[in-house]
Amino acid sequence: MQATTPAASRPRVGERVMAVINRDPRTAPHGTRNDATLAAVLLVAAVCIGLLTDEGRRPDAAGWALLVAAHVPLVGRRHRPLLTLCLVAAPVAAFHGLDYNHSAPVPTTMVALYTVATTGTVRRTLVIGSAVIGMGLTMNALTNPDGMAELLRITGWVVAVLFCGIDVRYYRHYVASIVERAERAERTREEEARRRVAEERLRVARDLHDLLAHSITLIGVQTSVAAHVLTADPERLDRTAVAKALDDIADTCRTARGELRTTLEVLREQDASDARGPLPGLRGLPDLAETARAAGASVELSVRADDLPPAVGAAVYRIVQEALTNVVRHAGPEPSVRVEAHAEPGALRLSVTDDGTGPDPARTPGFGLVGMRERARSVGGTLDAGPREGGADAGGGGGFEVTAVLPTPATPRTPRTPRTPLTSERAG
Incomplete structure (x- = not known):
């Protein structure tokens, strides 16, 4: 047997990305580990931005401490998204207030906003987004009153991230509803199949009972008649009566065998949806x-x-x-x-x-x-x-x-x- 190739056993990159988008982040496997990895990657990116760009002064020890403190809460973003945003916003506000590099904490802030948008209601998302925009406008007015372009850029990024999160949330609900309907339809089909099997078993049991109980009862009575004729007066044996009793038994057996054969033929027919064979009336x-x-x-x-x-x-x-x-x-x-x-x-x-x-x-x-x-x-x-x-x-x-x-x-x-x-x- 040929070994399964990696391309055949592993889903493609696009399929994995869509799987991540479709599922609820709160139920995803290894969520805390993945969030810790994400926080570490964003922290490295923030350090690089702080060292390589000149938007504000380069962070010192206090600035680096605030930057680290802004990234640590992302580890619990799936379970406490609103608390995570607050814990991120506090050191980020201090970071901007001290006029450190303003671009460094932007990625972690956007991730916290995106998490709130994808896990909360639209009303809560809009309220939080308005609060964040207001805080950003306030900080920009205090640190850079003449930076209109910077003001528009901050507002545009916040609005874009929030609406992207809302769109992903609605898309996940849509996918979940489709999956739920499919599962419900599958359960309905399984229940219908079980019901049909139960009805068919009941019908077969009823047919066999009617057939066998009737035939066996008659055979028992006719056998008793034959035994009585044989033992009543052995010296004057009524051969005609014995022969008639045995003929009745044979007729009953033939009738039962014919009806049993019909029942078994019906059971063997798999194409007919409600085949019941020729039924007497x-x-x-x-x-x-x-x-x-x-x-x-x-x-x-x-x-x-x-x-x-x-x-x-x-x-x-x-x-x-x-x-x-x-x-x-x-x-x-x-x-x-x-x-x-x-x-x-x-x-x-x-x-x-x-x-x-x-x-x-x-x-x-x-x-x-x-x-x-x-x-x-x-x-x-x-x-x-x-x-x-x-x-x-x-x-x-x-x-x-x-x-x-x-x-x-x-x-x-x-x-x-x-x-x-x-x-x-x-x-x-």
Whole structure:
């Protein structure tokens, strides 16, 4: 593997300069060290200016001490910019008052002013700038009353530095707002992705529960029937009944395998944004009723609806499937069930009632009722489930009832002539 070249690993000079301008100086790494270096460089420059130029008299020991004292506060300019300016201004004013070289302390003064302008508000910057200009005008009037050019030069430099600092401050705020918006958008995308993953996991869990719970319950009931036929009277074995029970088990396994295959194919499809595969609807309710009858239930089916949206039809199918599964598991032997799906203007009303004993309160609740409620909410509907009115507590025959109201986007057509409910009683 080739070694990374320095040009490829290090940012260019222009990029580093823009990075320094863009970031807030108060949060920059190694700020104190960099400011100490800057103060030392400005002090060297001030010494050179004091020795090589003739603007005022050359500093003596007191002048050099004042010059050093004006540069030392720059070490803390990032954290206390206003205090730094005051600590710089005091020795600089004394330096000018003693008529030392007037150009020597200018760089450190401008750096202190620039720091105040980039870290403070515009109002504070203008007030401080006015005070500095007033002090400069006063010192110039005392030391050089006839120097109009010097007066204009001082004022021009101060105004230029202050406005440059204000401009940099606004530019940093602009860059920070862009970065913040980008980070917020990235967080929003991540939250949306997590939400979609959670919704997809919930949907898959719901589909697998509806599929496996229903199929395994039916297989268990049919296996019990076959075992009962085999052990009830071995000498007079009813081979026809055994064969029918085994055929029912095989049919249930084939149906479960087909639905499981469809679910797995949907999971493998990565291009489809909301692929759900072919979902059963109202036309699948008679098959559910037949499988429940094969498990020993007496099912009465009444369907008066047409042209439902696919999502609503799929929700109806899954709710009825889970409700019949619960009837077969918990309602006791030979329960009677009535399934009604009737369309109304803008909604579909669904009810599944039975006269069984209902689930055992001592049992740990499963995910069936939760899944049914989630199915109803997924299409904007509501679902209620519990012991039916007039049950055992009210002197009736007991039982459990599941009712749901599922909105339909389009008003359904006028219902057809009610079909004769499909009724099947298990042979005694």
